Amino acid sequence: MKDQFVTYEIALKLKELGFDEGCFGYYSPGNNEFSFFNEYPLLETVLKADNSIILAPLRQQCIDWLLKEHNIFISIEDYTFVDMINDGSGYKYYINVYGCCEVGVSQSPFFNTPKLAYEHAILTSFDLIER
Amino acid sequence: MKEQFVTYEIALKLKELGFNKQCLGYFKLNGMEQHYYILGDMHNSGNNQLAPLWQQAIDFILTQYGLSIEFNVCNDAKFHYEILSWANKFFDGSICIDSKDRDEFYKSLPFGNKYIAREHAILEAIKLIEQK
Numbered sequence A: 001m002k003d004q005f006v007t008y009e010i011a012l013k014l015k016e017l018g019f020d021e022g023c024f025g026y027y028s029p030g031n032n033e034f035s036f037f038n039e040y041p042l043l044e045t046v047l048k049a050d051n052s053i054i055l056a057p058l059r060q061q062c063i064d065w066l067l068k069e070h071n072i073f074i075s076i077e078d079y080t081f082v083d084m085i086n087d088g089s090g091y092k093y094y095i096n097v098y099g100c101c102e103v104g105v106s107q108s109p110f111f112n113t114p115k116l117a118y119e120h121a122i123l124t125s126f127d128l129i130e131r
Numbered sequence B: 001m002k003e004q005f006v007t008y009e010i011a012l013k014l015k016e017l018g019f020n021k022q023c024l025g026y027f028k029l030n031g032m033e034q035h036y037y038i039l040g041d042m043h044n045s046g047n048n049q050l051a052p053l054w055q056q057a058i059d060f061i062l063t064q065y066g067l068s069i070e071f072n073v074c075n076d077a078k079f080h081y082e083i084l085s086w087a088n089k090f091f092d093g094s095i096c097i098d099s100k101d102r103d104e105f106y107k108s109l110p111f112g113n114k115y116i117a118r119e120h121a122i123l124e125a126i127k128l129i130e131q132k
Helices: A008-016 A040-049 A059-070 A114-130 B008-016 B054-065 B114-131
Strands: A025-027 A034-036 A054-056 A072-079 A090-097 A101-103 B025-027 B049-051 B067-073 B079-085 B103-107
Touching (some): A008 A054, A090 A114, B008 B114, B054 B114
Antiparallel strands (some): B025 B049
């Protein structure tokens, strides 16, 4: 199930950007070790009480948070069967920052999995936020 | 956190379509209205119904049935989705080398928010799979 969560790198960046919503898992600082919170009903208390941990949102939580907090919309598009000789093949991402700018699919590299495309898109979004 | 999981209706349909991956939660079946979540990695457990995440549902429909659910945001900040597939171009197993046009099975009207669009998109994709 760990692959349903964002990477340590993304989780760390989200913390710096102020993410502090309820999560099912977390990373221990220093060793990047992923753990589940044991008892979900206590989660809200846990995350508020212990600021030393790094919350590990689900990928969908991260995407939703970027939309809610920064008006950044991310979508993944399937180009798995495009001409493999001339165009490449895989998944691409699209980023739209409302009323500001967009990163079109033509600017996205190809990725082997949607997960990798999402992760790259999220990191690109962080760059947009920090500009 | 319940909002991270698909609805009970979608979970049931995904099970019918063969979804049996690990999940973080399940619906505890105790009458028609009981929805209960518990944390932990699990496959189907007895009479309880697995509760996939939204992202798991979309990934499952893509990897198992070749339908890509893609979302777009319009200028008026409305969301719509498209359900696309390359599958029809590969019915004979050949490699497509000349087309960038995918089969567009369905394009939705705009929705006021992404979450409603997502739920509609998954239900529509399931309907398409069932019709095949």
